[in-house]
């Protein structure tokens with residue numbers, strides 16, 4: 001029904017407008033008494049065998065919604081009814097910011113991909129906290145945090161620290177997003193020495209809290225093997241709890257979209273089917289070359305149950321979807337969970 005009726009209608013309209021429309025629609029529908037249980041009946045797969053225990057948390061199933069979908073933490077309670085094992089909110093920055101000028105979100109239909117240069121558009125930490133106070137406790141929540149675009153390099157750490165402190169009471173795990181290609185100069189966030197400093201600072205704060213939250217690092221799919229070796233070393237040294245691989249890509253190789261179309265779109269992060277293989281390779285490299293020393297959340301181009309199983313086989317402990325959710329609809333979550341069950 002989604003691919004046959006809903007998607008063709010949605011895809012007539014501007015992607016960003018449809019994103020907001022879908023949010024309003026799901027919010028509205030979820031207020032009708034029987035609808036949430038209808039969604040649960042349609043999309044949830046409840047089976048103990050799907051449970052995953054990772055960094056001290058019990059995930060009902062290993063399929064999560066990736067960051068960037070619910071940036072302001074306004075829909076996670078409703079999204080819990082769609083069968084996810086966890087939802088990652090954000091990226092949240094200390095101050096609200098508009099992000100890059102529109103248009104900034106583009107579908108590549110022939111490639112089953114998306115290019116976005118949203119630029120961390122979000123309403124900021126205070127608004128996210130207000131939304132998180134409404135948590136009905138139905139699902140594990142990740143808090144994906146970043147820096148404001150106009151923050152000076154010497155203040156980057158302060159931005160992450162502020163978000164970490166603010167969200168600590170409200171989320172179950174944290175993600176330090178250091179790999180978004182859309183937020184200006186990236187030199188410092190690519191520097192492993194700086195990442196060590198950042199992670200250490202956030203861990204120091206974590207240790208001062210009565211409860212310690214797992215902290216993960218989200219990396220780009222465009223890192224070469226030497227950079228991935230550095231990430232493995234960084235995880236070993238800092239003992240950060242895990243890695244999310246991966247974010248969107250700046251690479252445009254092998255796309256069906258014409259050169260003219262890509263030029264017209266311009267800069268941005270590519271997601272969906274075109275990043276699938278690269279992201280799986282990154283996961284496999286990290287798992288094999290660290291002797292599977294740390295948990296990995298695998299994300300990038302999962303549009304089918306087969307794609308998800310490939311990520312798990314490559315060494316991912318959990319998976320996340322974003323672009324596949326747009327192209328395939330909510331039944332994808334159920335299909336993946338069923339496939340994982342069938343294999344267990």
Ligand SMILES: Cc1cc2nc3c(=O)[nH]c(=O)nc-3n(C[C@H](O)[C@H](O)[C@H](O)COP(=O)(O)O)c2cc1C
Pocket residue numbers: 066067068069071090091105114116118120144177180218246247248270271272273275299300301302320321322323324
């Ligand atoms: C429109 C859009 C916005 C995104 N925003 C964020 C974000 O704010 N923070 C983040 O860590 N990742 C963000 N991502 C990246 C996704 O979380 C994911 O890592 C990436 O899209 C690859 O997965 P996919 O192929 O399933 O989409 C965004 C992706 C898209 C398509």
